[in-house]
Amino acid sequence: MAVLETVIIAFWAMIPAYVPNNAAVLGGGGRPIDGGRTMGDSRLLGDGKTWRGTAAGIAAGLVLAGVLTVLAGDVSDILGFAVPEFAPLAAVGLAAGAMLGDILASFLKRRTGRQRGAMFPGLDQLDFVVVSLPLTALLAPDWFREWFSPAVILVIVVLTPVLHVTTNMIAYKLGLKNEPW
Ligand code: CTP
Ligand code: K
Ligand code: MG
Numbered sequence: 185m186a187v188l189e190t191v192i193i194a195f196w197a198m199i200p201a202y203v204p205n206n207a208a209v210l211g212g213g214g215r216p217i218d219g220g221r222t223m224g225d226s227r228l229l230g231d232g233k234t235w236r237g238t239a240a241g242i243a244a245g246l247v248l249a250g251v252l253t254v255l256a257g258d259v260s261d262i263l264g265f266a267v268p269e270f271a272p273l274a275a276v277g278l279a280a281g282a283m284l285g286d287i288l289a290s291f292l293k294r295r296t297g298r299q300r301g302a303m304f305p306g307l308d309q310l311d312f313v314v315v316s317l318p319l320t321a322l323l324a325p326d327w328f329r330e331w332f333s334p335a336v337i338l339v340i341v342v343l344t345p346v347l348h349v350t351t352n353m354i355a356y357k358l359g360l361k362n363e364p365w
Pocket of ligand 2: 289308
């Protein structure tokens with residue numbers, strides 16, 4: 185499989201997992217998921233993980249998966265190779281897995297003494313991949329096997345941190361995000 189083809193499939197397949205993070209920033213606010221609860225000296229998750237942000241993130245991921253599924257046939261014809269349509273459970277695994285990964289990362293940040301907004305290099309860039317891929321493999325195993333070849337997974341692990349750093353820098357410059365990570 186050509187490298188460019190692998191990169192395009194990896195990017196396409198991960199859009200429903202990439203978009204939730206950014207949508208959560210735009211839609212966030214209101215009641216924190218942890219309801220203010222603490223564990224030890226720190227918040228369980230912190231004020232940066234809200235119900236509204238999480239719902240906005242998952243909804244955005246599902247909508248994107250739907251749009252891409254509608255476009256997949258035409259795009260595949262234009263490109264000359266197939267890009268994935270999203271099985272409903274694959275869309276759920278990618279979108280909800282991304283938000284769950286971000287929430288688990290905040291849990292780990294609070295346990296390691298990091299305040300809301302503190303950076304955690306590595307975890308910040310890959311938290312959503314680490315949960316969304318296994319969750320998708322669990323919820324839609326056939327779909328996952330069809331599209332997430334070892335080569336595609338390798339591209340995702342390399343490409344995701346680059347995209348993450350770039351989009352967060354842009355969001356920071358636009359004043360949408362408080363920190364550039
Ligand atoms: N956000 C949200 N709900 C989520 C994820 C994000 O409301 N599930 C919103 C919050 O306003 C949050 C912002 O998006 O402050 C940026 O997200 P993120 O960088 O993930 O959170 P941080 O504020 O950095 O908090 P943490 O240190 O816990 O990651
Ligand atoms: K985060
Ligand atoms: Mg942050």
